[in-house]
Amino acid sequence: MGIHVIRKGEAMGYLSLEPKLYDEIRGRQASDVKIQEWKGVLERGEPSRFELHEDESLRFKGRWCIPSDDELKKKIMNEPHNTPYSVHPGGDKLYKDLKKTFWRSNMKKEVAKFVARCLTCQRVKREHKRP
Incomplete structure (x- = not known):
């Protein structure tokens, strides 16, 4: 997560957290129909070339699956x-x-x-x- 620093002397400041690229990919995987189908195959225990990582992201041979x-x-x-x-x-x-x-x-x-x-x-x- 990135943090914006408030400079000294600013009247109003803010703290903003931005997701890293991998967090963004994982978040967008949740709304991708095809990726959810592949996750369903894994959850049913059917054989697949995909794997569900411990952080709940879908991977193909260890590589991040990019949503559409x-x-x-x-x-x-x-x-x-x-x-x-x-x-x-x-x-x-x-x-x-x-x-x-x-x-x-x-x-x-x-x-x-x-x-x-x-x-x-x-x-x-x-x-x-x-x-």
């Missing part, structure tokens, strides 16, 4: 793609980095679309192509 939430998916892809240390990795590199921690069906296709819409990546790639 466009805002959340964009947030997950945006952070490693736009960090100053990664220099806008292409679709393959970004996918390899994300798949270590996250799982979603069709994630590779979604990452490719995300990178294809990045204007910085398009400008850089254009410079390296032959006319």
